[in-house]
Amino acid sequence: MRRMLLSVFLAAALLTGCGGRETPASPDEAPEAALTEQDVINMYTAASAVYDWFDLTTLPLDMEDARTEGGLTYYRVDAEDLSLPVSAVAEPTDSTLSWTPEPVTIASLADLRAAAETYFSPEMADSLFALSPDHYKDFDGVLYATDGGRGSNVYLLDKTAAAEQADEDHWTVTVTFYADSWAFEKPSTTVGYSQAVLDLEHTADGWKFTSFAPSDGLDLEAETVFQFTYDPYALLEEESGMDTWSDLKLACWLLHADGAYTDGAADYFTRRFLADPNTWFEELSVFPNSPWEHVDFVMESPATLTYAWYGQEEQDRLTEILDTYAPRNEQEQSLLDTLRSAQEGSIERATENATASFCLVTEGQFLSLGRKEGGYPWDYEGLPETPQSAGTGDNGESLFTFSFGGVDVAYLDADGTDNIYRMTTTVPGPRTLGGIQVGDSEDDVKAVYTGAVQMEAVGEDQFGADYALIHEPGGLSYCKHISFFITDGEVSAIQVEDLVDGRLLS
Known part of the structure; x- marks a missing residue:
């Protein structure tokens, strides 16, 4: 039921x-x-x-x-x-x-x-x-x-109750007691949960509880209640054993971790999910509807961190899990829904970040590839009052160009949507987000763009270069690349481009 x-x-x-x-x-x-x-x-x-x-x-x-x-x-x-x-x-x-x-x-x-x-x-x-x-x-x-009472358990944050019918004469009530002492013990905390299963039975005198627990019946000795201290000295000791922690213990650590305290546990937590989602879902099933302040961050983290920290293999594995995992109860379904929603947002953010890296910085502004809102000159300042028409594209879209701060920009207008697809500079000054400009050495490019591939100079006129170094990471960058044209060992031109329907290196 x-x-x-x-x-x-x-x-x-x-x-x-x-x-x-x-x-x-x-x-x-x-x-x-x-x-x-x-x-x-x-x-x-x-x-x-x-x-x-x-x-x-x-x-x-x-x-x-x-x-x-x-x-x-x-x-x-x-x-x-x-x-x-x-x-x-x-x-x-x-x-x-x-x-x-x-x-x-x-x-x-x-x-x-x-x-x-x-x-x-x-x-x-x-x-x-x-x-x-x-x-x-x-x-x-x-x-x-x-007069007087014993005083309630100060470690108890809140509780939930779940009812389930065992048979026609017997119900059980599972009470989950949530611990969290962060508010009064920071930088230390006791956090986790314990459960009590109560019996409601149909007797000759009606429905009666035959077992019960106090309203604050948190069991601080339960294996699912943990004690943590967030300080630099304790961190070294904690991190040395994190690889042996359960998924639940890692999740509870992350409830109050930030900065340096987050990375190690978050990495283990995410990789555990990718390797063994069945255990992850089972141990985290207590998190939906729980009262902890940062519970959403913890439940979403395998999705958000996979796109923030890892590569295509891990991202494909995440998608596989979210597409095929069969939840065993309502709590696991809630976790799955949370992860799917987080994946959508993570892909959007990662795509925006990937696109943002394909820009040229000039005159204090970031000229970037991609869709622009609000109509020319969008949110930029100092652009020419009117762009130049460059004809019509293969699909009937209007093409335009303009120059600003040493950068020649080409964009298209398709049904009222503007999209910059190419930016080129042949003069010192405009820089990539990695800090490379015309006049830098080939070694400078390779030091920043470590995966750049050398190939024959590309482009409409090849800029008279000897060859080009191509930065094309793929993945969420899709068909975008940066071409560094090399002449006599130096960058003679930089072109940032979105091919939309293909890649130079594939």
Whole structure:
């Protein structure tokens, strides 16, 4: 059965307001086999508030009505028509009767016992009263309680609950407790999660929880809770063992890592995804709907980093995974959707970056290949007032040229869209993004453009060069290249060009 995840905030356990229906039912009155996933979550939320009266806090008190016994001061419980919380109120339909709790009045130990047994089996109710036998006491048939609570777990950031039906008489509620102490422990943190599986069973007395956990039941000893310190001395020690970390531990490290603390873990994290996506999806399935601040960055990082750091082989592998992976649950589907969306944005950004490298810098401006918005002169300053017509292209597009800052530029206008496809300079001054200009040596070019390939001089007139060094990285640069024309060992001309439908080196 599909699972349903709903945030159940800690504060909700103490909030009032069941709302939504004029004649709310109790768990004992819920129709046979009529519980829905939302009903179970609502029952868990209300039961948590009752559980907390014994384990975490206490019922509302009238502090002006006190009794003393055995060295303890008790105050009268002031709990008339106390509304218990629910996670959500479903719209009533013709086919389902959603359960919500009735307001309760608790004026005696018997009332408190009845409230507990509304949600819990008798054995569970006994264990609640045994948690603190002196917490509640009747005086002359009226309920009093000691003031104070134990204090909630400061490492708990938030929690979620998921309900699943095991059979017609048994539901389970999996509560995920998220740890994060960064806000008060930085540069150290305790981060991760633990889970508790609770049982809701249909008994002769109705639906009852037969196992439960405190509202702040985070297990700090769980294998999925980690302690990190982000400082230069600890980083050396942490990085030495990162190759042995689980995908989950790497993900938790990345939640608060930045700068130098990010690179090593992010590299391992991304390569783990590319090598073994099944394990990655399984271990990261706790991340969707989690409350961590930077959870989206972590879930997206295999896609964003593959295009930012790695080559065509890794990019092809990422695409293969995203096209073929079969999610095993809703959480994995959410992860897959996040990665696919991140891939689209990463390709767009990487393409923009690749295109941006094909430019000539002159007069303090970056003349780059590609599409231009807004009509000539676009966003540039100082360009000629009117470009020169250069005829018509093979597909009927209008061709234009202009010169600026020692650079001759050619562009086309196809159906109102301008696109610069060639820029040429034969004079010192205009530079590539790598800093090369006319007059630099062949060795200067090879030092910056280490993959440049020597070939016979190309171009309409070859500029009288001996040969050309061609920088054509391919990939997201598509059909763009930079030709450095070499004459007597020096750059005599530079041409930046987009062939659109082909490459010089392929």
